[in-house]
Amino acid sequence: MDTTFLLDTLGQLLSGLPLTLELAGISITAGMVLATALALLRTGPRPGAWFVRGYVYVLRGTPLLLQIFLIYYGLGQFDWVRHSLLWPFLRQPYWCAILALTLNTAAYGSEIIRGGLQAVPAGAVEAGRAAGMSRRLLYRRIVLPLALRQALPAYSNEMISMIKATSLASIVTMMELSGIAYAIISETYRALEVFLCAGAIYLTLTFLLSRAVAFAEAWLNPHLRAGTP
Amino acid sequence: MTAPPPTITLTDIRKTFGTLNVLKGISLTAHEGEVISIIGASGSGKSTLLRCIPLLEVPDSGTIAIGGEVVRMKTRAGHPVPADTAQVNRLRASFGFVFQNFNLWAHMTVLQNIIEAPVHVQRRPRAEAVAEAEALLEKVGLADKRGAYPAQLSGGQQQRVAIARALAMRPRALLFDEPTSALDPELVGEVLRVIAGLASEGRTMLIVTHEMAFAADVSTRAIFLHDGQIEEQGPPAQVFNTPQSDRTRAFIARHLNRHST
Numbered sequence: 001m002d003t004t005f006l007l008d009t010l011g012q013l014l015s016g017l018p019l020t021l022e023l024a025g026i027s028i029t030a031g032m033v034l035a036t037a038l039a040l041l042r043t044g045p046r047p048g049a050w051f052v053r054g055y056v057y058v059l060r061g062t063p064l065l066l067q068i069f070l071i072y073y074g075l076g077q078f079d080w081v082r083h084s085l086l087w088p089f090l091r092q093p094y095w096c097a098i099l100a101l102t103l104n105t106a107a108y109g110s111e112i113i114r115g116g117l118q119a120v121p122a123g124a125v126e127a128g129r130a131a132g133m134s135r136r137l138l139y140r141r142i143v144l145p146l147a148l149r150q151a152l153p154a155y156s157n158e159m160i161s162m163i164k165a166t167s168l169a170s171i172v173t174m175m176e177l178s179g180i181a182y183a184i185i186s187e188t189y190r191a192l193e194v195f196l197c198a199g200a201i202y203l204t205l206t207f208l209l210s211r212a213v214a215f216a217e218a219w220l221n222p223h224l225r226a227g228t229p
Numbered sequence: 230m231t232a233p234p235p236t237i238t239l240t241d242i243r244k245t246f247g248t249l250n251v252l253k254g255i256s257l258t259a260h261e262g263e264v265i266s267i268i269g270a271s272g273s274g275k276s277t278l279l280r281c282i283p284l285l286e287v288p289d290s291g292t293i294a295i296g297g298e299v300v301r302m303k304t305r306a307g308h309p310v311p312a313d314t315a316q317v318n319r320l321r322a323s324f325g326f327v328f329q330n331f332n333l334w335a336h337m338t339v340l341q342n343i344i345e346a347p348v349h350v351q352r353r354p355r356a357e358a359v360a361e362a363e364a365l366l367e368k369v370g371l372a373d374k375r376g377a378y379p380a381q382l383s384g385g386q387q388q389r390v391a392i393a394r395a396l397a398m399r400p401r402a403l404l405f406d407e408p409t410s411a412l413d414p415e416l417v418g419e420v421l422r423v424i425a426g427l428a429s430e431g432r433t434m435l436i437v438t439h440e441m442a443f444a445a446d447v448s449t450r451a452i453f454l455h456d457g458q459i460e461e462q463g464p465p466a467q468v469f470n471t472p473q474s475d476r477t478r479a480f481i482a483r484h485l486n487r488h489s490t
Contacts, residue, residue: 121332121335123328123330123331123332124332124333124334124335126285126328126332127326127328127332127333127334128334129285129321130283130285130321130324130326130328131321131322131326131345131346131350131394131398132318132319132320132321132322132323132346132350132351132398133318133346133349133350134314134315134318135314137349137350141345141349142334145336146334146335146336149336220336221336222378223335223336223378223379223380223381
């Protein structure tokens with residue numbers, strides 16, 4: 001066991017951790033907002049619902065790697081993209097990766113939240129209507145809080161997937177955890193140790209995330225904890 | 230001096246669900262302080278009728294007036310819909326509706342359930358709503374449950390919270406839709422006692438119920454619905470003891486027998 005090499009590798013890999021966390025944090029957060037909007041559209045009237053069905057079909061049915069490539073290499077081929085206000089962002093691999101990750105997770109997330117929306121008891125909605133709530137208030141105070149609580153356990157899977165999916169950003173030159181791991185291997189040819197170290201870091205991240213979600217669940221769902229009537 | 234307009238005026242209300250003709254032209258007026266029990270067999274349309282009052286069901290035709298204010302309707306794609314959702318929401322907030330299945334909001338505590346609409350719909354100050362909610366919890370005998378969640382309560386307790394939630398709207402009338410039908414028999418009494426207490430305060434109430442003895446006891450008027458129409462109505466002593474119609478007589482007899490055994 002070459003502990004010096006392992007510790008050295010771990011140290012180098014950890015320097016990529018902030019970028020991994022940024023990519024995951026931003027795309028999970030933005031993805032969840034987008035997923036909620038898509039889920040509301042999906043459960044609404046026809047044109048919107050069909051658009052979301054198509055969106056989910058395409059983004060769920062193609063590899064994320066391909067989506068990252070398409071956004072990073074593909075968008076720049078359109079003149080109007082290069083001349084648009086977004087070009088300063090879209091020319092950077094960082095924002096391309098975040099955009100691809102966000103759009104991708106939003107597709108999966110919208111289906112999870114749709115499930116949550118459909119699980120909201122009709123009686124809870126009816127009680128809100130009977131109390132004179134506007135549609136907006138009803139969604140803000142009753143429907144979404146209940147739906148998101150319902151969706152959270154399934155959504156934690158999606159968040160964990162996203163942490164792992166950030167490794168694909170290395171393919172568009174992002175030096176996050178995996179990117180650094182490839183770089184070390186190409187210098188040292190010690191794939192086993194380096195990938196084991198990287199794997200350990202991902203494992204720690206996903207463990208911490210799943211614990212965090214479990215805490216959030218317990219905090220948001222005191223009504224599901226056993227109680228004495 | 231002119232008399233104040235009736236609290237609720239329904240005129241020739243008709244409603245079909247698909248091919249099912251549920252309400253076949255019902256007119257009903259409820260004045261302030263009246264306690265009206267609505268009885269009838271399952272499928273006679275009594276719940277639908279009650280749900281039409283706050284527009285939880287939209288009638289196919291007929292007019293609804295609340296405190297003399299007519300609910301404005303329009304037609305969309307061949308179906309009648311309320312013309313002014315703001316009007317409907319305002320009128321709904323002036324009733325307290327109590328559901329068969331309580332329909333408390335599971336993610337909120339008892340207290341949050343009660344102050345939700347007063348604070349967010351009626352925009353009353355939170356402190357005032359909380360103080361009133363605590364008084365209402367006292368009234369329904371659940372002062373110690375303010376921090377509990379609905380899932381931690383028995384059915385009877387949940388329904389009493391739902392009644393407190395309805396009262397927190399400072400409603401012009403309380404509408405009860407079979408408030409004890411989802412309860413275990415031993416929990417029915419506690420809920421009926423609370424409702425009877427409210428009736429004795431002179432509140433305006435409409436109660437759809439299968440509890441005949443209770444209805445006879447608390448109401449000032451009883452309405453017997455049969456097949457989407459009012460078959461008979463009058464003082465409870467008449468409807469329950471000396472019904473004029475054969476159908477009413479048969480229904481009452483059937484129900485008294487079922488409950489006395």
